[in-house]
Amino acid sequence: MNRLKVFGFLVSAITLGFIYKTTKKQSILPYILSSISTPFTNTSINPQGILKEGNGIIFLETTDRMEPPSLVLCAIESAARVYTDRPVVFFMKGLTDINTEEDEKQAKKTFPSLSSFQNVYIFPLRMQELFKDTPLLKWFLKADPKKEKFWIHNLSDGCRMAMMWRYGGFYFDSDVISIRPIPEINFLTAEHDQTSGSSVFGLTPHHSFAWTSLNDFVQNYNGNVWGNQGPTLFTRVLKQSCELSAFKSLDNIVCGNISFLHPERIYPISYGGWKRYFEVWDKIPTFDNSYALHLWNYMNSGEKKTVVIGSNTLVENLYKQYCPSIYGLLAENATTANQHT
Numbered sequence: 286m287n288r289l290k291v292f293g294f295l296v297s298a299i300t301l302g303f304i305y306k307t308t309k310k311q312s313i314l315p316y317i318l319s320s321i322s323t324p325f326t327n328t329s330i331n332p333q334g335i336l337k338e339g340n341g342i343i344f345l346e347t348t349d350r351m352e353p354p355s356l357v358l359c360a361i362e363s364a365a366r367v368y369t370d371r372p373v374v375f376f377m378k379g380l381t382d383i384n385t386e387e388d389e390k391q392a393k394k395t396f397p398s399l400s401s402f403q404n405v406y407i408f409p410l411r412m413q414e415l416f417k418d419t420p421l422l423k424w425f426l427k428a429d430p431k432k433e434k435f436w437i438h439n440l441s442d443g444c445r446m447a448m449m450w451r452y453g454g455f456y457f458d459s460d461v462i463s464i465r466p467i468p469e470i471n472f473l474t475a476e477h478d479q480t481s482g483s484s485v486f487g488l489t490p491h492h493s494f495a496w497t498s499l500n501d502f503v504q505n506y507n508g509n510v511w512g513n514q515g516p517t518l519f520t521r522v523l524k525q526s527c528e529l530s531a532f533k534s535l536d537n538i539v540c541g542n543i544s545f546l547h548p549e550r551i552y553p554i555s556y557g558g559w560k561r562y563f564e565v566w567d568k569i570p571t572f573d574n575s576y577a578l579h580l581w582n583y584m585n586s587g588e589k590k591t592v593v594i595g596s597n598t599l600v601e602n603l604y605k606q607y608c609p610s611i612y613g614l615l616a617e618n619a620t621t622a623n624q625h626t
């Protein structure tokens with residue numbers, strides 16, 4: 286018996302040695318090794334499992350775009366750094382199947398600035414599946430995207446609420462830079478007195494606010510009016526539960542079991558001032574009263590301002606501090622580009 290084992294061992298050793306020798310030149314060895322290790326990474330993985338605690342941070346890409354701008358990568362990285370103990374999930378419409386840990390690893394390799402974060406996950410956004418068992422399914426199947434002026438925005442508003450209904454947690458727009466944890470569970474964020482933003486909010490799974498909003502979304506759907514599905518809807522539904530008074534201090538306004546956060550918490554620079562993010566400030570603000578910063582990317586869709594390395598703008602300083610990985614890659618590229626000129 287023992288002799289047989291020794292023999293078996295020798296045969297394996299010789300075979301491996303042979304494979305190694307013959308494949309070294311073409312360096313197929315990594316492939317052989319990775320196929321040997323496949324059984325260990327073929328563990329299946331899905332959003333239901335990852336988000337089962339109801340405390341995930343959710344980002345959405347509702348277009349087929351697969352190369353997100355750096356601001357999107359910054360938003361996700363900053364959340365991964367602030368919420369180290371929570372899953373940060375980026376759902377992308379353009380992504381096909383992610384079924385195993387290996388698929389996940391490969392998908393994350395496409396985003397080098399995110400690949401080292403253990404709490405970041407990327408999954409396909411499958412709308413029909415997402416809308417299943419919600420009032421949105423019928424609306425979605427009936428809609429004609431080509432005829433819809435604000436289709437992507439309408440759709441994105443529907444997706445975020447369906448996500449919160451299904452999984453709970455926090456929803457963040459992909460132009461929101463996280464700077465410290467939001468110490469709330471069920472909350473909406475005020476853009477100004479009486480008006481709720483839809484860029485950042487949190488709910489427990491299957492919260493009544495999400496269900497009411499999904500129904501309201503379908504009933505009052507008007508894709509022609511900008512914001513009808515987003516801020517207007519949030520405010521409308523919130524006002525059903527309580528009278529919103531004006532903020533007198535930084536304290537939240539409590540509305541049933543939902544906290545309504547002061548504008549300073551997420552929108553210390555209001556939408557009219559969005560260009561301030563792309564300007565150089567005498568003194569970099571510390572945003573001590575804010576949890577995250579909404580950069581109003583849709584206000585920027587015309588001018589398409591971006592972070593410029595070495596410009597010392599506010600946004601560059603925010604990148605340096607809150608998403609140093611993507612900042613490092615951008616800076617590296619800028620250096621390389623300079624060397625060529």
Ligand SMILES: *[C@@H]1O[C@H](CO)[C@@H](O)[C@H](O)[C@H]1NC(C)=O
Pocket residue numbers: 323324327329384385
């Ligand atoms: C990996 O898992 C999938 C199902 O999740 C299965 O179909 C496939 O055969 C598995 N592959 C290996 C190499 O075990």
Ligand SMILES: *[C@@H]1O[C@H](CO)[C@@H](O)[C@H](O)[C@H]1NC(C)=O
Pocket residue numbers: 489492493526541542
């Ligand atoms: C929140 O309050 C509503 C009533 O306004 C109630 O129906 C719902 O169950 C509550 N949800 C949670 C998670 O406490």
Ligand SMILES: *[C@@H]1O[C@H](CO)[C@@H](O)[C@H](O)[C@H]1NC(C)=O
Pocket residue numbers: 611614615618
């Ligand atoms: C850096 O440049 C390479 C080559 O042009 C490009 O593929 C990559 O996306 C750039 N990285 C960043 C972070 O912009």
Ligand SMILES: CC(=O)N[C@H]1CO[C@H](CO)[C@@H](O)[C@@H]1O
Pocket residue numbers: 424427428429432433434435436439506507508509
């Ligand atoms: C299904 C539906 O009602 N879609 C609306 C979305 O937006 C367009 C205009 O952009 C409206 O005309 C549709 O009624």
